[in-house]
Amino acid sequence: MTGTKTNRIRKDASAVAFDWIKYGLLTLTALICVLPFLVIISGSLSDNATVMREGYGLLPKNFSWSAYETIFESPKEIINAYKMTIYYTAIGTAVGLAVIVLTAYTISRKEFKYRNVVSFLIYFTSIFGGGLVPWYLMYTNILGLRGSTFIIWFPAIMSPFLVILMRTFIAGSVPDAITESARIDGAGEGTILTRIVLPVIGPGLATVGLFLALGYWNDWYRSSMFSTSKETWELQFYLYNMLNSATAVSEMSQYANVSMDAVPTQTVKLAMAVVATGPVLLFYPFVQRYFVTGITIGAVKG
């Protein structure tokens, strides 16, 4: 190609300088973004006594699996927190997707007279609200749901952002002409939704579903507000609580039958963090593109 040739010829001093700047800065920034994870992982693989003596470093100090062994010696609570989080994520994402699709489909229909009113009512919730206290009292005192599992997943099933994102996906992948001709052929709204719209909005479903799932997986807030027993804790809240209380580890040591001084308190926290984030970082490279699509569409048209 002539293009590359001219580029090579025209590669002057400024271009060379810029190459150095961009590769240098990007490498540095990428490392800054990832290094903290490395610190956590190497900390979790360090020997606790060494850490207590010398502090954490960027690489494992006196490599040891003992933190993970402690966690998995009495895994009952962690497994329960894992199970609960998977449950919240699954049911919240499924219900949320269903409700979001129904809503987004309805407000994308030109035949629907009140679509602008409904859109505004949904949008309005993002610019004004009663605040935290009334919201909290609504669920606890009025509905009496404190301590239930419903309260953990229900408040996050949808958001104005996700509804509008989905509407944009539907509007972008189903031309009006197609729904119109289907309607003339006698298809009802249910048929149009299930036979025409649903089959072509796969990427939209994946994007919105992943946003929902990530939100559920990373949530600790609703457990901190509404949970009354450890049985219903989300994984992140379990981790949060563990960080806050050294007692968590001493409790664990009773089950596991290890003496207190052998319990690697500091490193166990880090190992727990690795266990809690593992799935997200594992899936992340494969699902990243869906988030990119969602953010791009949401930012420009939301």
Next chain:
Amino acid sequence: MTATNAKLRSGVSLLERPAAARTIGIWIVTGLSLATLLLSLPFVNWFTLTNLSGLWKALSIPNEAVIYSGYSAYNLLSFVQQSGAGILGFPASMLLLVTIAAALFQAAFLFRVAFKRYGNKGYLQLYSTGTCAMILSIIASFGAIAYLIFANARLGITWMLPSPMVCLVPVLSIAAYVVLKAMQKTERVRQHEHGFLVEFKRNWLLFLFLVPCFAYFIINNYLPMSGVYFAFTQFNFRDGLFASPFVGFKNFEFLFMSDLWKLTKNTVLYNIVFIGLGNVLQIFFAILVSQVGSKWFKKTSQTMIFMPYFVSFVILRVLVYNLFEYDYGVINTYVTALGGSRIDFYNTPKYWPFLIVAFNMWKGLGYGMVVYLATIMGISDDYYDAAKVDGANIFQQIIYITVPLLTPTFIILLLYALGGIMKGQFELFYQMVGTNGVLYDATDILDTYVYRITTSQPLSMGLATAAGLYQSVFGLVIIVVTNFCIKRGNPEYALF
């Protein structure tokens, strides 16, 4: 006899002529609307109190209280406050809201008639403003009567009575409503429009689709809005939520005297830095990534920079703790290794604004970069080719082509972010600082303050609600003002 008949007949035929009928109808409704509006203004008493001395005794009202013999919906809450009958407060606040809404809609209707602002669908928009106004007036007046029944029953008295005015309002507004509906019907035929019932019959399935969405937003957002009433009460456990004494603006006064200025300042200043510095960094790195030739390097660096967005804030907490902890933290390990003395981050407020900003940048850089990167990818290569032919170097290309073309996106994102300037990044602050009181001066924002009170001090619930309401209203005002300014500048960017 025949003369009257003829007159009557000509009158009827006059009514049948649509234009004339419409004019008469609008005149009638305007008169009724004006009367209703006058009757629902603050100086018209809707409630009369007979036997004041009996009331004084029955409620054991304190001596210094000021009680009038008549009240409107507007000053009813002062009666609640003075008499100490907290149980009447919540319904009184709801009544106040409906009455204000009704008065505003009546005024809007009158405004439309007076200045012939009929909207773009014939007279339909005028009529729908009118019907809304009338329905609200009907609800307000019946609500007032229901309120009286409720108040008398709860207080065990019979001395709170409706004034004749409040009985007149439903009569007038129902009459106006009937006339409006009749006119609306003919106008709809003329405009080929249809009403709610026809729409419901035609698209009932779509209405059904919306049921879960409505249930969600009503439970999660709209019903709790009425709870802002608690901002005006002094909660105690004996009386409970709905009977605790109504204290007017006392909570707000307390907030203004104590922490509100600090909280607002922190919330707004942090957000300004987040928005400003965040966008600059995002644009900068988006440009860098877009200039990378190697596909592998581009993808990998983008993936790595985006990664922090995906972890929870609890992990952020682990991280921060791990890096800055006094005894074992990574920073202090290296500081001591280099011969320095340990830095006590968790007891020194001055470090935290920088740390919080840094970690916010760290977590949000990848997200924001995506948006700008998409915009850069949309810029046509022709511009760059032309610039290259003209001998522009890479820096000139960026400054004179890329940056100007990113400006519209930047402005849109800036305006969106400006609307949320009162909303703090709760998770970030709470997980980084937690309940470490030493750092509050530098790190406490409205959201963390409200959360702390809600979870740990139920008796100060009114205070937390007041702070939340202040935040919401202030935020809404900012959004509306921003939107107004955008609309005047460039309507395409307007939010609504």
